[in-house]
Amino acid sequence: MKILGICASPRGRESSTLRLVQAALDGAKASGAEVELVDVCKLDIKFCNACQVCFKKGECVHKDDYQDLFDKIMASDGLVWGSPNYFHTVTAQMKTLIDRMADAVHCQLLTGKYCCSVSSGGSNYDQVTTYLDGLMLNFGASVTGSVGAALSQGPKAQEEAEKKAIVLGKSLAEDIKAKRDYVEQRKMQKETREYFKKLVKMNKESWEHEYEYWNRLNWN
Numbered sequence: 172m173k174i175l176g177i178c179a180s181p182r183g184r185e186s187s188t189l190r191l192v193q194a195a196l197d198g199a200k201a202s203g204a205e206v207e208l209v210d211v212c213k214l215d216i217k218f219c220n221a222c223q224v225c226f227k228k229g230e231c232v233h234k235d236d237y238q239d240l241f242d243k244i245m246a247s248d249g250l251v252w253g254s255p256n257y258f259h260t261v262t263a264q265m266k267t268l269i270d271r272m273a274d275a276v277h278c279q280l281l282t283g284k285y286c287c288s289v290s291s292g293g294s295n296y297d298q299v300t301t302y303l304d305g306l307m308l309n310f311g312a313s314v315t316g317s318v319g320a321a322l323s324q325g326p327k328a329q330e331e332a333e334k335k336a337i338v339l340g341k342s343l344a345e346d347i348k349a350k351r352d353y354v355e356q357r358k359m360q361k362e363t364r365e366y367f368k369k370l371v372k373m374n375k376e377s378w379e380h381e382y383e384y385w386n387r388l389n390w391n
């Protein structure tokens with residue numbers, strides 16, 4: 172069982188979010204997972220330019236660190252997504268990574284994986300965790316839960332969040348082992364899958380790679 176933590180705070184070792192991602196990975200490791208932490212801010216990931224070449228060919232025109240990270244995402248059973256709250260949402264570094272995953276969402280490539288999210292904010296973190304959890308459902312993944320810290324509440328908030336993140340990481344690993352079925356999420360995943368199949372069919376002339384991908388799955 173492999174679990175990858177993806178952190179997008181530019182503050183490196185000073186980052187509260189990084190500590191939460193690490194705590195979740197520690198919990199997952201205690202439950203038997205092989206874990207790895209990637210700091211997105213140390214990678215060269217260029218902006219999506221919306222050329223749609225990935226829809227057509229399944230490959231991005233940019234030659235940077237994205238593909239290696241995406242390969243790691245695909246090789247993982249579980250993902251811990253971490254971003255601080257920057258103006259009510261994820262950091263630009265996290266958003267840049269997500270924007271590069273448009274082909275992955277059309278093909279629902281996170282189907283069968285389990286995810287959780289962590290965030291820290293001056294006063295609010297749930298804007299970020301709600302966004303990331305909704306997004307992971309959109310990619311086809313199941314969501315175990317989220318944890319955050321509001322730093323204006325003092326160091327105790329961080330300590331408490333780290334404790335909760337350890338438990339969250341353990342739950343993530345347990346969900347993977349049990350292939351836990353979240354009934355409510357399954358309904359949303361089904362609707363999203365139908366939506367993207369329809370979209371790809373509508374664009375079959377230009378999105379050749381995605382049309383072929385769904386064809387190989389017999390549109391299931």
Ligand SMILES: Cc1cc2nc3c(=O)[nH]c(=O)nc-3n(C[C@H](O)[C@H](O)[C@H](O)COP(=O)(O)O)c2cc1C
Pocket residue numbers: 180181182185186187188189254255256257258259260291292293294295296322
């Ligand atoms: C550009 C910027 C925008 C921010 N916007 C918000 C915000 O909208 N809401 C909030 O609660 N905190 C906001 N903050 C505070 C950070 O979320 C907070 O410092 C956080 O703990 C940083 O996480 P890190 O330690 O993992 O880097 C912002 C900080 C920066 C630098």
